[in-house]
Amino acid sequence: MFSYPTIRTTFLFVAIAIIALAFSDIAITSINPWRDLGRFFLGVVTPDFFSTEGLATAILRTVAFAFTGVALGSVCGFLLALVYRWRIVRLFSAFIRAIHELFWALIFLQFFGFHPLTGVLAIAIPYSGIFAKVYSEILDEADPEPRALLPMGTSAISMFLYARVPDVWDRIRTYTSYRLECGMRSSAILGFVGLPTIGFYLESSFSQGQYSEAGALLILFYVLIATIPLWVKPKLLPVYVIGAPFFLGEGLPIVWGNVARFFTEDIVPSPIRNNEGFGELGVWFSDLMLTEALPGIWNTVVLTQIALVFTGLLALLAFPLISTHFGGPARRTSGHIFLVIARSTPEYILAYILLQLWGPSMLPAVVALALHNGGIIGHLIGRQSNTIKLRADAGTGLNRYGYELVPRIYSSFLAFLFYRWEIIMRETAILGILGVATLGFYIDSSIQNIQFDRAMVLILITAMLNIGIDSLSRLIRRRLALQTMPTC
Structure with missing residues (x-):
């Protein structure tokens, strides 16, 4: 059954994602999508x-x-x-x-x-x-x-x-x-x-x-x-x-x-390269933080948290597609094909395709991240569900899903989800190259403007942010006693 800590953690992350949605740019901007x-x-x-x-x-x-x-x-x-x-x-x-x-x-x-x-x-x-x-x-x-x-x-x-x-x-x-x-x-x-x-x-x-x-x-x-x-x-x-x-x-x-x-x-900061002194270095760094780093960090975190929750939702909806406890061989075969396509397509390619079809906003990035990562987790917990022996009173349909299987695979599901949290943030940052205003957007802009000093600082910030999320994820998994296996 669900433990109180897992329920509390789930509701906390869902609440954060709902708040993040209020600050996100979710829209379809193309004329005829x-x-x-x-x-x-x-x-x-x-x-x-x-x-x-x-x-x-x-x-x-x-x-x-x-x-x-x-x-x-x-x-x-x-x-x-x-x-x-x-x-x-x-x-x-x-x-x-x-x-x-x-x-x-x-x-x-x-x-x-x-x-x-x-x-x-x-x-x-x-x-x-x-x-x-x-x-x-x-x-x-x-x-x-x-x-x-x-x-x-x-x-x-x-x-x-x-x-x-x-x-x-x-x-x-x-x-x-x-x-x-x-x-x-x-x-x-x-x-x-x-x-x-x-x-x-x-x-x-x-x-x-x-x-x-x-x-x-x-x-x-x-x-x-x-x-x-x-x-x-x-x-x-x-x-x-x-x-x-x-x-x-x-x-x-x-x-x-x-x-x-x-x-x-x-990559040497321009005030030092031009012998302008440490005072100008402080001004340079402050401008970089206020105009690029902080907006990039904010958008990266907002998009990551939304994508994380939608990834979890998609994984929970998708795992029955390949579970032997639901449907017949034809349904499971089609489910395998869908999950293979979802997890085999890199987030970057998915986001690129959706941006061409829907126009620039966070929506293509959210869908791309959720499809790819949800496909991976859905595949993993779907295979795990096949090893579960059902109780005699397991019921059928939604009863089997909601009262028998989900409670028994939920800890593994959370473990995989939190393991991919840092991976989702890495991908969120890089999707900025496609025009979403995450850290990658500002990094790519700096490189295009031949400002490699600014780009390197932003890359270092991206790395520190990812390391921080990875550490927080390990802490949560340890607190909830979740066991994980590496996933790509």
């Missing part, structure tokens, strides 16, 4: 797979960036996990994973340009922080008994390789393969900043109103994600990882002088 939505769906059901030149190359490079970035991130993350008990390592890992891949890409574009290294590092760096956290948790849960059975005098390295790693290897492999799916989504959206992945062609098709081309790209992306278990086999992984860097394409040569100038001049 239903016509545009109809044209989009017509394009999806009449895809044109032959109109986009270089489509095969875009798919290949999407896969190549994902494999290279995730492989590099997993290796670095594993090394960090070995020393994760050090506070400095935990803080470093939390910081690098708090900055979204697109923000990393925007930073590296300033000195690497459209070089493959930009995309690889944009994925590898935040994934290193994620892998470090998850791998360390997995290693900490290793069974201590095998280590006790080793002979006296066994070295620490041998003990680690022969006693700890084999015990947790299956979990490490499962999570890494799962993270590869996330890497595919990250790789796709890098196209929105100019890298030659699927997102680049998708943005081009939408901007030109070529919905059949866009539909073909989306379908191919869903097929790519859905078939990962078929073509990503353990024996082939070394081939993929070794071969992927050769399919990243070529960029202009890196000018290392630009790299040095970026770190020694471009």
Whole structure:
């Protein structure tokens, strides 16, 4: 049954979301949204797979960036996990994973340009922080008994390789393969900043109103994600990882002088760079906080809290679609298809599509965040509901749903929801690049105006905000005794 703390926490977050709605910009501003939505769906059901030149190359490079970035991130993350008990390592890992891949890409574009290294590092760096956290948790849960059975005098390295790693290897492999799916989504959206992945062609098709081309790209992306278990086999992984860097394409040569100038001049606050003194630095920082940082933080938090509650609502409505306790095989198959599409489409792509159809406001962002994250949580708790053995008096329909299943999966539901809270905030910030006035909007504006010093301060604020939400989420989960598993 529901515990009093979970009920109180639920009502608190719902109340916060309702208050946030009063301060939000929720509207449909396009002249004829239903016509545009109809044209989009017509394009999806009449895809044109032959109109986009270089489509095969875009798919290949999407896969190549994902494999290279995730492989590099997993290796670095594993090394960090070995020393994760050090506070400095935990803080470093939390910081690098708090900055979204697109923000990393925007930073590296300033000195690497459209070089493959930009995309690889944009994925590898935040994934290193994620892998470090998850791998360390997995290693900490290793069974201590095998280590006790080793002979006296066994070295620490041998003990680690022969006693700890084999015990947790299956979990490490499962999570890494799962993270590869996330890497595919990250790789796709890098196209929105100019890298030659699927997102680049998708943005081009939408901007030109070529919905059949866009539909073909989306379908191919869903097929790519859905078939990962078929073509990503353990024996082939070394081939993929070794071969992927050769399919990243070529960029202009890196000018290392630009790299040095970026770190020694471009990101240095302009009052210091121009020798204007600390007084002017205070004025510069105050202006940045009042005109950009605080409005960005406010809109980011407002949008995050609304999206969080709608994510939870959608997840609770969606999990019966794949639960064996409701409907027949046909309904569950259609439910699986809906949830696969919802969770496979990155929030950024969903928000971009909806912004083209509905016009600029917070509504497309809320719907995109709720669909993607609600699809993930709905899938997870739907699978969990299939393991529940119903009582004899469970009833049917709404009675079974409201009195039997929801109370029994509610703790897990809250755990997944609070785990994704920080992830939703990361995505909320980055959606500002599309025009929603979150922190990403001001970061992108500063970069467009070649004010990298202001952009870096705003990125640091974004990271601190994400770290704060992550810490608050862990505190709430601990207070409510919620157990979670990592989700992308």
